[in-house]
Structure formats: structure tokens, C-alpha cells
Amino acid sequence: MNILFLMKYYSLGGVEMVTNVLASRFLDNGCRVSIVSFIEPSNEILCRKDSRIIYYLLSGFNTSKKNIDQLRNILIEEKIDIVINQWGLPYVPIYVLKKASKGLSLKIFSVHHNSPKTNGRLKDIEIAMSETNNKFCALILCMKKVLTYYVTSYSMWYVYQKSDKYILLSDSYIREFLSFTRVKKATKLVVITNPITIPYIEEYEKILSYKRKEIIYVGRIDYNQKRVYRVIEVWKLLEKKYPDWKLIIIGDGEEKSKLEEQSFQLGLKRIVFEGFKNPLEYYKYASLLILTSEYEGFPLVIPEGMAWGVVPCVYGSYSAVYDIVKDDVNGIIIEPQKDEFDAENMAERMSLLMCDNVRLKLMAKAAKQMSNQYSLDVVSDSWYKLFV
Template structure:
């Protein structure tokens, strides 16, 4: 089968890593795979990509005759059967795609990689609302939030109505999709989770090799990840657990602020590592902390679990309840009156840190969960069923 992934950009990011992982799995199972990006791909991503996968670039994100003609040429020359639109919200990619494939026997799948009722633009307005008490500004921001939600909902409906299948990443997103879009009977809405994108097939769990370490792994930003909460939580724990350390792996716009926060709090056992290969950290660390305000389906959870890292996660998004069974393969910290509570997170972390036997039990359950539900092979088999259904 000839499969094409449609991307906004082929950058270094979670969506792109998932795309590369799936593309290489499809190729290894005998499919032909092409990637089309609206913007210039990152050279690093191209270097890592299987050489059998060809990448084409359009002329920026716009609805234009040139983009349609260039895209149509790829569809025809590569004899594409299925297009996977990895950007299942804006209408422009879907509109370009549908014009380009007119008269061609091509099926389309749109994938939305976040919770249907939330995105960065909406969250930015919500943050601004929390930070102002001016009545006029609040009214203007409320209008802006309403407008963003209406635009997002309309775009999502358009993409859904112009795709053969529309994918969300969690069963809990189905009702959110219905409520947000107003589509009460979405007959071609399906659930398909993402695979673990790091290879843990040869990993053997050993508690003796695990450090007394908590890691945060990911982008360092305010809008979504709220990593300052990780530092606040560690400030409660550091003196109580002097033989443990906190390691922050990743980078982003808030890193300098966080480093200053660590200095201001006088914390001694915090390390900022920048962007690094995740596997050495997964192999050695005991606990992962995640304090995001919202998420879609965070890859870091299933990935860390495949190496016996126990996730302790703020339960601010519905997909986390699909992945983690509280006190079985990780810990979920419930919002308190709808808000993140530092002491509650510290309490849950302390429980895992103090109880080595329970920590090891959860670690081994986490490995079983990740291998059963999120291994690349199991996710590939699920995609094969989707392809077969679509091409019937």
C-alpha cells in the first residue's frame, strides 16, 4: 500500500517523532511511505529518517494553485492510496488535500494530537484572564476566547466532514469531540493511540540499577507544561529526601526562569540537562513527574513506563486515566478544587520515594502496560486494521 503523511512541518517534536516511527514501521512491513510538509523540514529529522521514505515540501502553509498542483503531482506519481493528515485541525491542509486528490481514488485519515476542547491559543487567553482584574480587559478576553473556540470548532468540523476517518488519541476524547464540535453522531470518528517511539524490547528491569532520581522529561514552557510546578514540588521534598535528586531533561523558553527559581529557593539537588537522548535517563531513573495543565496523549508516559519508570502525574487531562491505573502502574494527583496543589503532588511523590517495594511493583506493572498497549508492533497491527477497513 502507498501511504502519505501530510505535515505542517517536519521539525523536532513529538508529532514528527511519532510520524517517523510509524513511517519506518510501515516501510518495514512492506508499505511505501511518502511525507509531504508545508514548510522546510529540519535537516536532523531528515538524517534520522529511513532512506526509503521520500520527503516533499510545498510552498508554505497557504491555499494556492501552486500547492495544489505540486501536491497532486506527488499523489499521482507516488500512486498514493491513503493520506494521513497529521494536522487534523486547520482547514487549509484539508482543503489543499481535497482539491489535490479530486478524481483520484485516495482515502484520507485526519489525526488530532491533542484534547479536542483545548489548544495553545485558547490556553493563552485563559492565562491572561487569570492575570487581570480589569473588567473591560476581562470582557475583551472572554470575547476572544469565545471566538477562538468557535473558529477551532468550525475548523475541526470541516476537517472531520472532509475526511474518510477522523482519529483521536484517547477513548475519553470521543465525548469531548462531540461536545466541542456539536457533531452528535460522529460515525467515522475512531480512537488510535500513538506508539512508544523508543526501543525498550531488550530492556530488563533491575531495581538495583535504578537511581534515587526523579526526572522531568520534555519541553520547558509555561502555557502547557508548567514546569515551575516541578521545582515548587521539589522544594517541599529536597530536605526530606537528601539522597534523592531532581533532573530536568529538555529545553524551552522558560528554562532560564526555572534555573533562577532553583537559585532563589536555594535548592542543591537539581540538574538541568538540556535536550538529550531519553533512553539513558529512562534506564537509570525511578520516577517521572509531569505537571502539565493540559495534554493530548503524552508520549513520555508510555515511554518511561516501558523502562520501569513510575509516573507521578497531575490528572489535568482525561487521557492520563487511560494510561495510568492509580497505585498500580503509577500515581495520579487529582486537581484540588480544580487547581494544581503543590503539597498534594509532594505527598504522592513522597509515598513512591519512601516505599521501595511498592515502587518496584508499580515499575514492573508499568512495563507490562506499556508493552501490552503501546508497543510499536501492537500499534502497527491496529493501524493495519484501520487500513483494511478503509480500503474495503
């Protein structure tokens, strides 16, 4: 079986890491795998790419005849049976793919890696609307939001119509997808989660022996989605009460320097900004993981941390998190209060674990057990059932 992953870009991100892990597994099982991206890749992701994967670069993110011809040549040369379109929202990839594959016998599976009902563009407009006091600007932004909503909805509907199957990351996203796109029947919808992309060990007792009094945040540092300033607000309520604990921020982004300044102004002493690092060593030693995103698709940091016995403390702003985290069993979920994040509630719930090591260990064990559902074996088997 010959498989091609179609990417908008190929850089160091969650979708790309998932692609690399799945590609290597498919290769191990005798498939031939290619990756094609529209935009030039980063050196970091190329260094992490399995050397057996064949990589191709198209000529920019557009619907040009040159791109169509290039992709068609690749499909024919590699004798592609299945294309996994990793960008199930934009119009460009599926349009180019359908033109390039005309007359060829192959299947197209498109994947949407986020919550269907929101995205970065819509959230940017909402943020701008909340910050303006100008009635005219507010009106323009409202119109822009409506237009963006319908363009996004149509684009997602178009990709669905042109695909053989459309993959969502959670059962809860099916209803959101149908409502957002106004697709009448869910005959093409399939739910397959993303797999854990990091190595881990199975022995829970050994994992337990590594643990320190550390809380970690892992991910991009931005305002639109991740809202890491909320993590700082929670830590401000915990630091003095728990002098033997510390908070480690692993990640980078446009808000990093601002949050470092915020932490300094608040007089926080036991907070460390590590920048962009491989999170594996941090999962190994951490006891708690905190995630306060405004929206997500399927944040891999949660099951990957759970695989290392890290108890997740998360903001329940998106439905998929309730698939992964069972509140007070294998983690903590703070539900929105009038669509707002409650830092005090998060701090109180985390505090109950930080002062009760027995309970913390029980939840860590349950988290470890839950992570088995997202192993590469389980997820790749789901893909093979789809291929057949």
C-alpha cells in the same frame, strides 16, 4: 500500499517522532511511504528520518494554487492510496488535500494529537484573562475566547467532514470531540493511541538493576502547557527530606532560564537542567517521572518511561492520562482540586514511594507491563486494520 503523511511542519517533536516510527514500520512491511510538509523541516528531524522515506516540501502554510498543484503531482507520481493527515485541527492541510485529490481514488485519515476541548491558543487567552485587572481588556479577551472557540470548533468539524476517518488518541476524547464540534454521530471516529518511539528491553529484572534514586521531567519547558514550575514546587518540598535523591529536567524552552533562576533563589542543590537531550539514557536510570501539564493529548513520555520501569507521577488534568496510569497501581495521579494543582499532595504521594523501595519496585513492574499496550506492534496493527 502507498502511504503519505501530511504535516504542517516537520521538526523535532512528538508528532514527528511518531510519524517517523510508523513510517519505518510501514516500510518494513512492504509499503511505500512519503512525508509532505508545508513548512521547511529542521535538520535534526531530517537526520533521524529513515532514508527510505521520500520527503517533499510544499510552498508555505497556505491554500495557494501552487501548493494544491504541487501536492496533486506528488499524489499522482507516488500513486498514493492513503493519506494520514497528522494535523486534524487546522483548516489549511485538509483544504489543500481535498483540492489536490479531486478525482483520485484515495482515503484520508486525519489525526488529532491533543485533547479536543483545548489548545494553545485558547489557553493563551485564558492565561491573559487571569492576569488582567482591566475590565475593558477582560471583556475583549472574553469575546476573543468565544470567537476562537467557535473558529476552532468549526475547523475541527470541517476536517472531520472531509476525512474518511478521524483518529483520536483516547476513548475518553470521543465525548469531548462530539461536544466540542457538535458532530451528531461518531461514525467516522476511531481511537488509535501513539506508539512508543524509543528502543527498550523486555527483561524487567535487568531494567531494575539500572535504577537510581532519580526523578525526571522530560519535555518542553513552557508555561502555556507544561507548567514545569510546578515540578520545581514539588521538588522544593522533597529535596531536604530525601538527600540521596535528585531531580533531572530534560528539555528546553522559553521558561528554562526563569526556572533555573527560581531553583537558585529557592536554594535547591540537587536539581539538574540538562537541556534538550535524547531521553533514553535518563529513562534507563530514573525511578520516577513527574509530569504536571495543564493539558495534553497523549504524552509519550509516560508510556516510554513506563517501558523502562519509570513510575509516572502525573497531574490528572486531561482524561487520556487515566487510560495510561492506574492510580496507586502503576503510577500516581493527582486530581485537580478546584481546577488547581496541589504540589503538597503530589509531594506527599511521591514521598510514599521514595521511602518504600518494595512498593516502588511493584509499581515499576506494573508500569512496565502496562506499557506493552503502546508497543509499535500493537499500534501498527491498529493502523493496518483501519487501512483494510
